[in-house]
Amino acid sequence: MKVNIALLVSWNLHKDSSGKYYISNTHWNYLLFLSSKFSKIYLISTTSLKGTTKDNKEIVFPNIEIVKLPAISGYANAQTKVITYYKVIKSISPKVDLFYCRVPDPFSWMPALFFNKKCIMHFVGDTIDATNYNEKWSWWKKRIMIAGYYPDYLLTILAAKRNMVYTNGFHIAKRLKKFSIKSIPVISSTISEKVFNDNLPDLIHRNLPISLIYVGYIRYAKGINCLMHLCKKLNEEDVDFRFDIVGAGEMFEDLKKFVCENNLSNRVILYGYIDDKKALLQKIRESDLFFFPSLSEGSPRVVIEAMSQGIPVLTTPVGALPTTFEDCIDIRFFDFDDYNGAFSIIKEYENNRSSFVMLRDKAYIKVKENYTIEAFLGKVFSV
Structure with missing residues (x-):
């Protein structure tokens, strides 16, 4: 027709x-x-x-x-x-x-x-x-x-x-x-069936520093204040970490100022917006944990993207996530604005990576089998 x-x-x-x-x-x-x-x-x-x-x-x-x-x-x-x-x-x-x-x-x-x-x-x-x-x-x-x-x-x-x-x-x-x-x-997705690579990253044998990544808008509703508090706490607690922040938005200058004032420029890297999907997915794949402190979402596509690359996700229970994934099974949740809770989970990862490997394996399979762009658009445009 x-x-x-x-x-x-x-x-x-x-x-x-x-x-x-x-x-x-x-x-x-x-x-x-x-x-x-x-x-x-x-x-x-x-x-x-x-x-x-x-x-x-x-x-x-x-x-x-x-x-x-x-x-x-x-x-x-x-x-x-x-x-x-x-x-x-x-x-x-x-x-x-x-x-x-x-x-x-x-x-x-x-x-x-x-x-x-x-x-x-x-x-x-x-x-x-x-x-x-x-x-x-x-x-x-x-x-x-x-x-x-x-x-x-x-x-x-x-x-x-x-x-x-x-x-x-x-x-x-x-x-x-x-x-x-x-x-x-x-569940909104931008991940094609063609991009999955079952040879997932070896998180167990990665060397320090722990590599964290955030991808999204740099604005208040995305929990950027929580992200800044977390960076400060990680530094104060002498955690060996690197935090890649990808995105742009109304708080970008505030974030730059925060990084400078707290002497974090050697640990917190601001990339701005990256629209090259291949490069972005590779950067996610090279990370240890995907951090997502958002306060308001529909179904956050970047979480699906991170899972498709075999990276454990640490996030607030925002939008569709609590009804799609299960805490400690295929995702890790922390409360809104609770940077101390997020810090505790990062310390867990530091001490017991194997449990996070099992978690990410389950998330990867779930996304691959259910949450591709083909499945998403096929459902919305099923006329």
Whole structure:
């Protein structure tokens, strides 16, 4: 059956001076899968003429047409673009059988409510939840921001009631159930079946220092304060460690300042954003432990990536993780903001690596058998 689909997303494409479009490696892999499944794809995405394209991949699929949306700097800024969104969605609606709408990207409700289109609504996160966990904002600012989000949120709920809904994790599905919305939880993944290598790293015979790695946004809701406290404690307790931090975000300068002020530059290495997936996976594979202190998530893909490389994961019980993995069986959990608890687990690893090897082996098998990008996208786009 030939089906045309529109993807309404904020994937931040880059357009160069020659008119070529580039996209992150992760989303390029999504397009690769979808291009073989649908006859025609209209990629409706935020697009910028600025920014580097060196780590991105060119969009060259013959059945994908790019429809530009203006770049946005946040929720409030997006509201000023509502007319543009309306005109773009209106122009594409007659050409497609189906919309894929990524929530909470701006105006994900519009195809269903304004144009009565059949939609796949994919809740990848929760803006209100992330706002509540923003440590930088005061209680009053959080309340004001949430009040501002609510009109869009309620429209999204109305659209979801009449469409197929998927959620990144069971916790979002549970919240939607309060609105009588039936949804299907999925585990988001960027790992292809082709990248698995059963020759897993030899953690037992690795020499010191213990190599930790964090991959993700450098922002408050990702638990970066906890990460900084942990680095300081590891140093104060004379643990021989190295901490690779990969990512960018609003706290990056704060993190740089912290590393400098605490004389940690020889132990804590800030890489910024790495979009080369092969290089990133190799860096994860060379580590001993993957550390993830996030406060708010859907189903964190980087955890799946770490497990696919045979690295034990030390994380908060965030998002879909507690309903997908089991503490001390295939993952290790510590409480939110509990850097002392995380420190204790790292000391366990230092003294008894064999138990962590058994844990990572089980996690690797679970991810390989259940949580690939093919399984993930095949479920969401099973039309």
